[in-house]
Amino acid sequence: MNQVTDQQIIEILRKEAVPALGCTEPVACALACAKCKEVLGGVPEHLDVLVSGNIYKNGMGVGIPGTGMVGLPIAAALGAVCGKSEYGLEVLKDVAEGDNLQRAKDLLEHVTVSLKENAPDKLYAEALATRGNDRVKVIIAHTHTNIILVEKNGEELFRREFQLDVTKPETKGPELSVKRIWDFVHDVDVKDVEFVLVGAEMNKAISAEGLRSEYGLQIGKTLKENIDKGLLEDDLLNRTLIRATAASDARMDGCPKPVMTNSGSGNQGITVYLPVVVAAETFGASREQMIRALALSNLIAVHIHHYMGHLSALCGILIAGTGAASAITYLMGGTYENMVNTIKTMCSNLTGMMCDGAKQGCALKVYSGVSAAVQAALLSMRGIKTNNDGIVEEDIERTIRNVGLIGTKGMEETDKTILNIMCNKNMK
Structure with a gap:
């Protein structure tokens, strides 16, 4: 594997963070x-x-x-x-x-x-x-x-020529790794990646709109109302859930505000940005710490996507949630080993959550992904980690490749079955 340079990582970060209006x-x-x-x-x-x-x-x-x-x-x-x-x-x-x-x-x-x-x-x-x-x-x-x-x-x-088979990630050229991303985030001049704040502000804006109006399933609004009633706690978990689901509700219901995407997905962009913003606010993180955390969240998600392609039968919120979980771990003062354990916990938890099309219900999956992200970070900060069983291996890169294999070859028939169900349902 060729060593990827800092400048190449910055270019990857820019390429995969693009504003989008609508699904x-x-x-x-x-x-x-x-x-x-x-x-x-x-x-x-x-x-x-x-x-x-x-x-x-x-x-x-x-x-x-x-x-x-x-x-x-x-x-x-x-x-x-x-x-x-x-x-x-x-x-x-x-x-x-x-x-x-x-x-x-x-x-x-x-x-x-x-x-x-x-x-x-x-x-x-x-x-x-x-x-x-x-x-x-x-x-x-x-x-x-x-x-x-x-x-x-x-x-x-x-x-223009293009790569036909997304189930086989490109092997030519430099590749990212979890360790390389971790080192980059700590060493890079923060001015070179501060553009990630644009995405944070953009996604905060659509989240605020989701709370103002009645979009989709109104998950964020419902959570906030129940905090106001004293039925739920105003804590890190619920703040992250409110901010992220409100944005997803608005986006999936046709809100005319853009979102900053990750790997071509708006909901994944919402998930890599907003939980990290809330965590940074909750922990009193500095501007620089927030920037580095947002870069980490985005890059971990991009790295996992390398083995999945942009579309799959596996819901991408697993990937985006893993990015967010990694960044929350970083903001809590976690080590590289803590972050690795966080990623493994996410892979143990949400791998297998299927994608059955873009719709209002995607906000529910954002809820699941963000909830799992916060829990995974908290567990790893206590030194708790999943055993190296199931799809999880000692080597974090092999674990990520396993997730990619499930999301591509492993779920090919699942993808076809989901589509057949949806098409036949619409014919009834």
Whole structure:
């Protein structure tokens, strides 16, 4: 394994922390359709969108910002009407301008979204748009903004190669490790990573909106109300749960505020940032300590994702929660060994929590992940650790690889079964 440099780690941190407006799977569809519009020179008259099972699953029941609607068709229509590819994951930020929403609704009868059989990647969106005699194809694959093909009237305008099999992590080039991340977080000039505070403020803002209004399952609001009634304690655990679930409730119910993502996911971004912010506030941490903790949380999550890919049948909140748990351990004065034990406890606890699509219920999984994160940190700080049994090994890197193996090859059939259940349910 090649030693990764500090500058490469900083670049990884920047690359995997990107603002997004709305659930990123519908956004990928919207982005492909927006690019179609730009190449056509106007709004398409007809749109056919083909997506992988994982994008289909994550787009069926999630709210689209500023619309009061759910699903991939309205996201595609909005991308074709008002999306701009230069906005990336914020492609839908002009939804509220003028009559964009109504124009998108009018286009819906000319939009079809269907499953791409044997899609070459778990994250795959293909938009076919027509306007007059012109026909444009745009394909996004592997990551949410990675346009790999632009074609007009059969002529290839742009092509980019991409890695087909996300179940096999890239072996070329430098790789992260838990120890390398730990050393980096302690040694890096804090000015080089202070940009993580932008994500913290962004995610705090959508959390505050989630508490102000009645979004989704209102988990955060309900917890706070019961603290006010004296039924729950105003403690570290409940503060982290309130802040994180309020943000997730708002995001999954179509709140028109952006979130800072981690590894292409908004809910995972919420989970790597907000529990750490609350812990830093609770412990009276300095600005520098908070910055280093946020960098640690993000990087641990990115490292685990390396073995999973961006989409899986395994819920990514396990990964994000592990990042948060690691950072909370750091903020409590934990050692490297404490953090390793924290990660192992998280892997023992939440591995196997399935992803059954993006929806309001994702806030419940954020609740589970954040709760487990706080508990894992507290246990490790008492010197309590899980035995090296089950999927957990003495070597932390092998343990992480085991989690990745479960989330890819181990849950391939689970992924198909979940999608079949969801599709058949909608046909009844």
